[in-house]
Amino acid sequence: MQYFKSLEHIKNSYNGRICQIADYKRSGKKLVGTFCLFVPDEIIFASGANRVILCGGRNDTVAIAEQYLPRNICPLVKSSFGSIINDGCSGVRSCSHFGMVDMIIAENTCDSKKKMYEILNDYVPTHVIDLPQRPDGSTAFNYFLQELDKFKNAMEMLTGNVVTDELLAKEIRSSNEIRELFHRIYEFRKEDPPPISGTDVLKVLQKQYFLSSEEIKKILYMLINEIEMVKQDERGKPGKPRIMITGCPMSGGNTKVPDMIESRGGVIVAEESCTGTRSFWDLVDESKEPMVALAERYIKIPCSCMSPNLRRIDNILELARDFKVDGVVYYTLQFCHGYNIEKHKVQQALRKAGIPMLFVETDYSSADVEQIGIRVDAFMEMLS
Ligand code: SF4
Ligand code: SF4
Numbered sequence: 058m059q060y061f062k063s064l065e066h067i068k069n070s071y072n073g074r075i076c077q078i079a080d081y082k083r084s085g086k087k088l089v090g091t092f093c094l095f096v097p098d099e100i101i102f103a104s105g106a107n108r109v110i111l112c113g114g115r116n117d118t119v120a121i122a123e124q125y126l127p128r129n130i131c132p133l134v135k136s137s138f139g140s141i142i143n144d145g146c147s148g149v150r151s152c153s154h155f156g157m158v159d160m161i162i163a164e165n166t167c168d169s170k171k172k173m174y175e176i177l178n179d180y181v182p183t184h185v186i187d188l189p190q191r192p193d194g195s196t197a198f199n200y201f202l203q204e205l206d207k208f209k210n211a212m213e214m215l216t217g218n219v220v221t222d223e224l225l226a227k228e229i230r231s232s233n234e235i236r237e238l239f240h241r242i243y244e245f246r247k248e249d250p251p252p253i254s255g256t257d258v259l260k261v262l263q264k265q266y267f268l269s270s271e272e273i274k275k276i277l278y279m280l281i282n283e284i285e286m287v288k289q290d291e292r293g294k295p296g297k298p299r300i301m302i303t304g305c306p307m308s309g310g311n312t313k314v315p316d317m318i319e320s321r322g323g324v325i326v327a328e329e330s331c332t333g334t335r336s337f338w339d340l341v342d343e344s345k346e347p348m349v350a351l352a353e354r355y356i357k358i359p360c361s362c363m364s365p366n367l368r369r370i371d372n373i374l375e376l377a378r379d380f381k382v383d384g385v386v387y388y389t390l391q392f393c394h395g396y397n398i399e400k401h402k403v404q405q406a407l408r409k410a411g412i413p414m415l416f417v418e419t420d421y422s423s424a425d426v427e428q429i430g431i432r433v434d435a436f437m438e439m440l441s
Contacts, residue, residue: 059252059253059254059287059291059292061253061257061280061283061284062279062283063276063279063280063283064257064260064261064280066276066279067260067261067264067268067276068260070264070267070268070272071267074267074268074269074272075154077269078107078109078154078157079157081107082157086105086106086107086216087104087105087106087107087159087160087215087216088106088107088108088109088154088157088158088159089101089106089107089108089109089158089159089160089161089162089212089215090108090109090110090111090154090155090158090160090161090162090181091108091109091110091111091161091162091163091266092110092111092112092137092161092163092164092170093163093164093166093170093331094331094335094336094355094358094360095164095166095186095188095355095358095360096162096163096164096186096208097205097208097351097354097355098228098232098270099225099228099229099231099232099341099347099351100205100208100209100212100220100225100228100351101162101212102228102231102232102270103212103220103221103224103225103227103228104209104212104213104215104216104218104220104224105216105218106159106212106215106216107269108162108266109154109158109266109267110266110267110308111137111140111141111154111155111158111161112133112136112137112306112308112309113133113135113136113137113138113139113140113308113310114133114136114263114307114308114309114310114311114421115136115140115310115311115421116132116136116420116421116422116423117139118135118136118137118138118139118140118143119132119135119136119139119420119421119422120139121139121140121142121143122134122135122136122138122139122142123135123139125138125142125176126138126173129392130169130392131167131169131305131390131391131392131393132390132391132420132421133305133306133308133390133393134169134170134173136308136421137173137308138173138176138177140155141155141177141180142180155181158181159181159182159215160181160182160183160184160211160215161174161177161178161181161182161183161184162183162184162186162208162211163177163183163184163185163186164185164186164187164188165185165186165187165188166188166360166362167362167393167394167395168394169392171185184208184211186204186205186207186208187200187204188201188204188362188363189201189356190362190363190364191363191364191365192356192357192363193365197356198352198353198356201352201355201356202348202349202352205348205351205352205355206348209348222346222347222348225347225348225351226343226347229341229343229347229350229351230343231270231274232270232341233340233341233343234274235265235270235273235274235277235337236337236338236339236340237340238274238277238278238281239262239277239336239337240337240338241281242258242261242277242280242281242284243258243327243334243380245284246258246326246327246380247326247379247380247381249295249296249299249381250292250293250294250295250296250297250324251292251324251326252284252287252292253280253284253287254319254324254325255300255302255315255318255319255324255325255326255328256312256315256316256319256325258325258328259307259312259315259325259328259332259333260312261276261277261280262328262332262333262336263307263308263309263310263332264309265336267309297322297323297324298322298323298324298383298384298437298440298441299323299324299326299380299381299382299383299384300318300323300324300325300326300382300383300384300385300386301325301326301327301328301329301373301376301377301380301382301384301385301386302314302315302318302325302327302328302329302330302333302385302386302388303328303329303330303373303385303386303387303388303403304329304330304387304388304389304396304400305330305388305389305390305393305396306330306331306332307330307332307388308332311421313419313421313423313426314386314388314417314419314429317426317429317430317433318386318433318437321430321433321434321437322434322437322441323384323433323436323437323440326380326381326382327376327380327382329369329372329373329376330388331358331360334372334376335358335359335360338372339354339357340354341353341354342354359372360395361393361395361396361398361399362395366399369399369403370402370403370406373385373403373406373407374406374407374410377407377410377412382412383412383413383440384412384413384414384415384436384439384440385403385407385412385413385414385415386414386415386417386433386436387400387403387404387414387415387416387417388417388419389416389417389418389419390418390419390420391418391419391420397418400416404416413436413439413440415432415433415436417429417432417433
C-alpha cells in the first residue's frame with residue numbers, strides 16, 4: 058500500500074503533543090480528559106480548555122487494571138484504567154497526559170465505564186453527563202439539553218470563562234470542518250481499489266482526539282493532497298473483497314483485527330464505530346441556536362448503550378450500499394454486552410440485505426490471532 062508522509066507525522070506526534078499540553082498547562086489553562094463521543098468537544102473548546110482522550114488501546118496495562126477491577130469487563134475499560142493507575146510511566150502514578158488533566162468529563166453509557174468513573178473521581182474531579190437511554194423518547198431531548206447545560210456550567214466554573222453562543226458557533230464551525238475533511242477521505246474509499254488502506258485511515262481516526270484541532274486539520278489537508286496524487290498503478294489490485302467493520306471502538310494502539318483483514322486479502326472501506334463514521338458523519342447544524350444544535354447532533358450517536366438503537370442498523374445498511382461493501386466484520390470486545398447482544402439484530406438486517414457477516418469477539422492480547430486469522434481467511438475466500 059501507499060506510503061503517506063502525513064501518516065509518518067501522525068505516528069511521531071506523541072511527544073510534540075505532550076510538550077504542547079505541558080506548555081499550555083504552564084500558561085494556566087485547563088485540560089480535561091474524556092472517554093466517549095457523547096461529550097461535545099465544542100463546549101470544552103469554547104470554554105478555553107483543551108482536551109485529551111483517555112481511552113486505552115494497549116494490552117500491557119490490562120494486567121495492572123486486573124489487580125483492582127474484575128477480569129470480566131471489557132479490555133478498553135481495563136486498559137484505560139490500567140494506564141491511569143500505572144506508576145511506571147511518569148512517576149506521578151498515572152499516564153503522562155492523565156497526570157495533567159484537571160477534570161474528567163464522563164458520561165453514563167455502559168456499566169463498566171459508569172463504575173470506573175466513580176473510582177476515577179477519587180483521582181481527579183469527574184463530571185458525569187447523564188444520557189437519556191431511550192433517545193427517541195418524548196422527554197429525552199430536553200433532558201439531554203439540560204445535561205449539556207450543566208456540563209457547560211461545569212466548564213465555566215473550571216475555566217472561569219463564559220461560554221457564549223459566539224464562541225460555541227466558532228467551535229462548531231471548526232469541528233464541522235474536521236468532519237467535512239473526514240468525509241472527503243471517506244469519498245476516496247468508495248473507489249476500487251481505494252487509494253488508502255483501512256488501517257491507515259484508522260490510525261488517523263484514532264489520533265484525532267489526541268491531537269489539537271489545528272494539528273489534526275493540518276494533517277487531514279496534507280493527507281487529502283497526498284491521496285489526490287496517488288496514481289492508479291500505485292494502488293494495488295482492484296477487486297479485493299471490500300469490508301466494512303462495525304462494532305466497538307478501536308482505541309489508539311489497537312489495530313489487531315484491521316491488520317488481519319488487510320494482510321489476508323481484504324480491503325477495509327468503512328468503519329461503523331466510534332473510531333469511524335460515528336465520530337464525524339453528522340455535522341452540527343450551524344443555522345440553529347448552538348446548544349440546541351449540539352444536543353440534536355450528539356443525541357443521535359448510535360451507541361449500543363441506547364435502546365432501541367435502530368438508527369445504527371439503518372446507518373450500517375446505508376454505508377454498506379454507498380461503499381459497495383462485500384462483507385461486514387462485526388467486531389466486539391469481550392464482555393462488551395451492548396455490542397455483543399446487538400449483533401443479533403445487525404446480523405438479521407444484513408442477512409435480509411444479502412450481505413455476509415463475520416463475527417469476531419476478541420481482546421487486546423495476541424493469543425487468538427491465529428484462530429481469528431483462520432476465520433478471516435475463510436471469510437475472504439468466500440467473498441472472493
Ligand atoms: S461505543 Fe458508546 S460508550 Fe463507547 S465511545 Fe462510542 S458512544 Fe461512547
Ligand atoms: S467497548 Fe463496550 S463495554 Fe467497553 S467501554 Fe465501550 S461500550 Fe463499554
